[in-house]
Amino acid sequence: xxxxxxxxxxxxxxxxxxxxxxxxxxxxxxxxxxxxxxxxxxxxxxxxxxxxxxxxxxxxxxxxxxxxxxxxxxxxxxxxxxxxxxxxxxxxxxxxxxxxxxxxxxxxxxxxxxxxxxxxxxxxxxxxxxxxxxxxxxxxxxxxxxxxxxxxxxxxxxxxxxxxxxxxxxxxxxxxxxxxxxxxxxxxxxxxxxxxxxxxxxxxxxxxxxxxxxxxxxxxxxxxxx
Numbered sequence: 001x002x003x004x005x006x007x008x009x010x011x012x013x014x015x016x017x018x019x020x021x022x023x024x025x026x027x028x029x030x031x032x033x034x035x036x037x038x039x040x041x042x043x044x045x046x047x048x049x050x051x052x053x054x055x056x057x058x059x060x061x062x063x064x065x066x067x068x069x070x071x072x073x074x075x076x077x078x079x080x081x082x083x084x085x086x087x088x089x090x091x092x093x094x095x096x097x098x099x100x101x102x103x104x105x106x107x108x109x110x111x112x113x114x115x116x117x118x119x120x121x122x123x124x125x126x127x128x129x130x131x132x133x134x135x136x137x138x139x140x141x142x143x144x145x146x147x148x149x150x151x152x153x154x155x156x157x158x159x160x161x162x163x164x165x166x167x168x169x170x171x172x173x174x175x176x177x178x179x180x181x182x183x184x185x186x187x188x189x190x191x192x193x194x195x196x197x198x199x200x201x202x203x204x205x206x207x208x209x210x211x212x213x214x215x216x217x218x219x220x221x222x223x224x225x226x
Contacts, residue, residue, distance in 0.1 A: 009177050011168050023218060027201065036192065038147060041073065043074035047074060054093070054094070064089075078103065085102065109132060118147070137179065145191055145195065152183050156199065165224060201216070201218065
């Protein structure tokens, strides 16, 4: 990134509606238009978010499916002892920590209270969610984007890596700053598709160890800041 770009907390040449529209088109051509999948309840969606933290999608999904087979609704989890809950969700890792956080969350917020978050301003809803132990900024942003369509842009490890390599942010920029800046400048209708498809890009082309730059579908937009 050019000198001075870091001080703006983002490259002004690329924090541009036209640039993001081009990025979305290249990603859509490569991966298609993503569709959201909503869980059967908002509590289940938050539980899935807690299980997603620092683990693979495969392990998360295994833990989540085991839990859903064990109880018919999320509220029933309150009656399960922590150690038994930890055994059920063990595939996700850190099972005792996650189990305690899931139980505490269910004790502190109801399905109806979660539904009311959709009536708040994004910043208010975010603050309410991250006040719950175990729900961080990224988990909250994913939940609010996927379930309520809030103009928030969650940044995971794949997206963080790509945003630096593309020259949108300087290396060392915090995830929080990236999320705040992207949420501000990215057109609202592009938050979800670009979020999902940048993850697809990171998994399939812009990999951590060996990026496949020569066949990357967004190579024309990238500065290869590797």
